[in-house]
Amino acid sequence: MRTFVGIDLGSTTTKAVLMDENKEVIGRGITNSRSNYATAARVASEEARIDARFTLFRRALHVGEAGHEHSAEFLAALERNFRLIQFLEQLDDLEETCHRQLEADRFKSIAGPLQEALHIIFARLRQEAASLYAPGAKRKSDFFRDIAGSRFHVHAEAVAREMGIALDMVLNAYDKSIIEVENRPPGGDLSDKFRRAVARMLAADSHAADGEGDFAAMIESALGIELEETYLVGTGYGRVTLPFSKEHIRSEILCHGLGAHMMYPGTRTVLDIGGQDTKGIQIDGHGIVENFQMNDRCAAGCGRYLGYIADEMNMGLHELGPLAMQSNRPARINSTCTVFAGAELRDRLSLGEKREDILAGLHRAIILRAISIISRSGGVTDQFTFTGGVAKNEAAVRELRKLIQENYGEVTININPDSIYTGALGASEFARRAVAA
């Protein structure tokens, strides 16, 4: 099966989309770009390939079709087992790497106790791993760094206390290792991992496969479909660091324009708030970019700014929007410089203003900047599409709707649940066209 890959190497996250010849997205993958772009690209495309396999499994198992009600359950169980296997593999890698760190001089004096502490911590991590992937278990993030990191801290604290050793030394071994582990591309044969996942779930619950046909055989036949990567197009700030030739690179402005067009063919104006920059893009009826404007000299108002605010308030990035939504009286923060707005945040907090009101005001300040960039690119034309990670933030969306309505009246505003993949989607379509042309 011919597939076309689009990779969007953003400053915060790297996204990959796998498209088939019928322009259908069969797989999506995402990872953080913090480690390095080359690894991020490999991890994201591996994730997209995994996701594509699940799409093929869904097709093979007729998920969603009448008479195949058990298929979905089977597939969900398979995914949980597969993720668990992946997690355990990376955990092994992390443990090995941590132990290697102990050979360094600074650990020499307490290498023995540290080694023991690590054994205990990793034993506990392994023990609880299954529960992290149990049916109904909720995870705040799907990134290994986030899941393993938060649990490691919990266990390390307890073990250090029990053993009477310095916690910072244990954490130091972890900190030195996690980047290395993150930088290692996922290894091993993918099909083999799926087979192991099937075997694991059948071993735990032999009834899992009871249903409409021989699930294991169906999975096996889906695994037999070869996913041939016909062409790849990269986009985003990291694109030049990859060994892509010019023909394999498109700017993210073009990719977001085309991606938004594919999601909503009627769209004429696109706003993308990315990690480091905000773009206002005007496109024609074919998704071809007519004009664009970006922020320059100052990245205030970009996605990353929300990260600063979250750190400032000691909150998770994803908690910001929901908290801001609770506000009925948003603070009026008029600074177009969101770093100044940050100063106002501290000032207002000290005056006892409500956090949700200040946050709502900050979301408005960010969107005000975006509105300015959009107007410079030529304003808002029906339909308008909001892309990028910030499109998931409901408080930002609320302010955007309000300001668009105030400035441009009734305009259709599109926000796709997969908005974060818009750039990668456009890139994959460029890849498809490169071969089709």
Add this chain to the structure above:
Amino acid sequence: MTVIVGPKTKPPEAIKDASMARQKQMVNAHYDRLASAKERGEKVAATFVPGNLNELLMCFDMVNNLPEVNAIQNGLRRQSGGYVMEAEKLGHSEDVCTYVKSDIGMMAKGNIGPNGKPLPDPDVLLLSYTGCFTFMKWFELLRRQYKCETIMFQTPYLADGRITTDMISYMVKQLRQDVIPKLERISGVKFDIDRLREYLRKSAKAEDDHVWVLQSAKHKPSPIDAYFGGIYYIGPIFGAFRGTDDAIEYYKFLRAEVEQRIAQGKGPVTPDGNMGQERYRLVVEGPPNYTNFRQFWKMFYDEGAVVVASSYTKVGGTYDYGFRHDPDRPLESLAEYCLNVYTNRNLPMRVDMLENYINEYQADGLLINSIKSCNSFSAGQLLMMREVEKRTGKPAAFIETDLVDPRYFSAANVKNRLESYFQMIEQKRAGFRGAA
């Protein structure tokens, strides 16, 4: 594979053609002449590039010192960053024109010229005001520093888009009653109009070849880059050489060089040698960035983008619509010259000019380099861009840098926009079907 030019990568020696080498000699000789002017008892006039009265100054045996050119030279030599910071220490705001700050900073650090020798104090500041308010403030600062006389030559702004006889007579009156008498007094040389006529005759001769060179970009492929290369082509005519035999010789030489390139079907010479295949023909509005000049240019020629016409190369005078210095109408022609300078033109005139360039030079689109610290260029650029887009149907793009402040050149950002723009042109050309 894309080659990344990092700040630590030492680029290979820039390739220069013979005319560039020749110009370098001319510029060096001029700076040497400036540095030793006082020893020879020569008087020095500081003046601006747009609408400068070089021929008139020559009539009084004065040597011409151009603060803007010093700032540009210091930008190219990576000295301006330190000078700008120095000026900020003295209290000048971050938003002030960085030509001014580079100049002020250079003075604060001993007024050493680009040739490493101290520049002389001017005997007169001749301000031929052509559309940039900053010039007045700049010379106010210099007057305080040098305590010398300032002559203000007022050029009416072309608000209605045309030159009237009243404007000309107003300017000629200033020349007769104020500018010339003062220059006579300061220099001790009596004004001789025939001498001026002779210089103007020489100017017109050089101007003919200069225009021919700029218009050679109508060829496909264009034998020159009319923005990055254009910076070199305007050097002698906008600087201290207009009216001299040196300028005539330079442009004759340059023209022969370009003729040869056309005959050989060659594109422009870049610092990395002959440019590869011409893929995009652009019109550029706004000054270039000088602190990262070569890196900036590379972003164009690496992609096969050549600038076929630019407004910046008209900042010291627009000749391509027929204006020539006229020995038969000497003072009137000096006035007309100043009135015609690009920054003295209103926005509709600038839009018309850019539109014409796109059509005449068969360009793929318009690129605007908006300068953070230059209001006389940057004001209204977005509106100009939209209007040109509307009239020509060609795509336009907007980048933002600065003149000589290295802090305001973000290579990643500029490159990202430029690449997006080139791909946008490509995509538009291909239309929907081949939009890959």
